[in-house]
Amino acid sequence: MAHVPVLTEEVMKFLDPKPGDNFIDCTLGDGGHTAAILHLTAPKGKVLGFDLDSDAIKVARKNLESFGSRLVARNESYANLAKAVAEENFGPVAGVLMDFGFSSPQLEDRNRGFSFQRDEPLDMSYSTQPGHTTAAEIVNTWTKDEIIRVLAEYGEEHLAERIASGIVTARHHKHIISTVQLTDIIKSAVPKNYEHGRIHPATRTFQALRIAVNDELGSVEKVLPQALSAIKPGGRLVCISFHSLEDRLVKTFFKEMSAAHKIEILTPKPVTATEKEIQNNPRSRSAKLRAALIK
Ligand SMILES: C[S@@+](CC[C@H](N)C(=O)[O-])C[C@H]1O[C@@H](n2cnc3c(N)ncnc32)[C@H](O)[C@@H]1O
Numbered sequence: 001m002a003h004v005p006v007l008t009e010e011v012m013k014f015l016d017p018k019p020g021d022n023f024i025d026c027t028l029g030d031g032g033h034t035a036a037i038l039h040l041t042a043p044k045g046k047v048l049g050f051d052l053d054s055d056a057i058k059v060a061r062k063n064l065e066s067f068g069s070r071l072v073a074r075n076e077s078y079a080n081l082a083k084a085v086a087e088e089n090f091g092p093v094a095g096v097l098m099d100f101g102f103s104s105p106q107l108e109d110r111n112r113g114f115s116f117q118r119d120e121p122l123d124m125s126y127s128t129q130p131g132h133t134t135a136a137e138i139v140n141t142w143t144k145d146e147i148i149r150v151l152a153e154y155g156e157e158h159l160a161e162r163i164a165s166g167i168v169t170a171r172h173h174k175h176i177i178s179t180v181q182l183t184d185i186i187k188s189a190v191p192k193n194y195e196h197g198r199i200h201p202a203t204r205t206f207q208a209l210r211i212a213v214n215d216e217l218g219s220v221e222k223v224l225p226q227a228l229s230a231i232k233p234g235g236r237l238v239c240i241s242f243h244s245l246e247d248r249l250v251k252t253f254f255k256e257m258s259a260a261h262k263i264e265i266l267t268p269k270p271v272t273a274t275e276k277e278i279q280n281n282p283r284s285r286s287a288k289l290r291a292a293l294i295k
Contacts, residue, residue, distance in 0.1 A: 003103040005032030006284040007240060010271050011097060014238045014291035017041045021094035024085070024230060025049040026078035026223060029103040031060035031071075037097075038067045046070045048090045050078040052126040052214075055110055056103065077127075079219045081226040092232035100220065101242040102126065102210070104283065114210060116202035119180040124206075124213045135209040139176045144168045154217075154245065155208030163189045163205055179206075207243065220246055224253045228262065231294045237263070238291045241270075247288045254292055263292040 005011075011033055017023065017040040025034045028049030037047055049071060051057050057075045064071045074084055078098070085091045106126070107114050113123040113135060124135040139147065144164050151160035166189030167176065176182055183202045194201040211217060227237055241247035247270065257263040271291075273284035 003030045003032055003105055004281045004283070005029075005036075006099070006281065006287045007271065007273060007277070007289050008033060008036055010289055011099075011238055011240070012036055012040065014266060014289070015095045015097060015236050017045065017094065019043070019045065021045045022090065023047050024081065024090070024093050024096045024227070026081065026096065026098040026227070027051065027100060028060045028073060029056050029099065030105065031063045033097055033099060034060070034071065035064060035067075038064065038070055041070075044070070046072060046090075048072045048074070048084065048088055048093075050074050050076060050081070050084070052077055052128070053106065053110075054128040056106070059105070077219060079222040079226075081223055081230065085230050091230045093230055093235060094232065095236040095238065096227040096231055097238050097240075098220075098223065098227070099240045100216070100246050113179050114206070116179055116183045116200060116206050119178055122177055122179055122182060124210045126214055133213050135182075135213050136175075136177055138209060138212060139167050139182060140171050150212045151205055151208045153208070154211040155204035156244075157204040157208060159190050159194075165189065211245070217245060217249060220249050224250070228257065228294065233294055235294045236266075236291060237294065238289065240287050240289045242286050242288075247290070250290050254290060257292070261295060263294055266291040266293055 017037050019041055021041045022045055023037050025047050028034055028051040034047045034049055054075050057073050061073055072088055102114055106112050111120050113120040122136040125132040147164040147167060148160045151157040151163055163186055166185045170185045186202045186205050190201045231237060239250045241250055254265050258265050267290050270288035273287055277284045
């Protein structure tokens with residue numbers, strides 16, 4: 001399934017790309033937002049794009065082939081932004097975009113184990129490099145207390161203790177290696193009327209494990225100051241978050257930088273998708289965009 005970029009109009013309004021400007025896209029994905037930026041910065045503007053997923057890099061390179069060398073794509077974490085900018089001799093830029101989380105093809109086609117609605121290996125990493133941490137490693141080897149902490153902190157799961165007990169009991173009998181196995185364990189550990197049926201019982205656990213596997217919050221904390229240093233005065237920083245923990249980090253960083261007179265916040269409240277966009281792209285429902293002008 002192709003990824004439909006979220007809040008594209010709003011992203012372009014806040015980034016405000018002009019011909020010849022250079023930008024950084026921390027989360028290139030399949031290149032949807034970057035395509036829009038490259039159109040607006042023609043004929044010479046460039047984008048330095050990051051993605052941990054080599055499949056995304058391949059698809060983005062293909063989708064953006066017509067822009068030639070105006071796309072500089074790096075298959076690595078955006079947490080390495082400052083080093084990459086120095087290596088590519090790329091800064092200072094007119095703006096940086098971050099569109100956190102996973103893409104639709106990662107959820108649906110790339111066998112990553114992000115979805116409890118598919119039977120896939122319990123991986124959950126954005127990275128395609130060998131040796132990365134996996135969700136299977138966490139559920140099979142971390143202590144019960146560590147699993148409780150992950151589920152409570154990153155999933156805001158009230159039943160963290162019950163689910164962690166279920167996991168620890170199940171792994172004594174059989175290694176937990178698939179999404180279906182884990183989903184069944186969670187379903188047996190929680191009451192039948194979990195959250196009154198509002199969300200699937202595995203939703204919070206899957207979110208928590210994905211955040212832990214990818215150190216998502218640590219990466220966001222690392223990239224924000226690096227991004228700020230890469231942007232020239234008058235440039236823009238735009239961040240799209242999909243869960244409250246991520247959004248809180250962005251909000252706090254913006255507040256601190258604003259108090260230090262380093263940025264002007266352009267979005268007193270986060271910008272969200274219109275009803276029309278949500279209808280066309282349900283994924284946009286949880287997106288929150290925050291933007292800042294660099295002083
Ligand atoms: C929501 S998608 C981005 C979609 C993109 N804006 C588009 O229009 O196609 C998020 C992407 O960020 C990547 N990602 C997640 N964490 C990352 C990290 N620490 N470093 C680099 N890429 C990361 C994921 O692999 C995924 O492809």
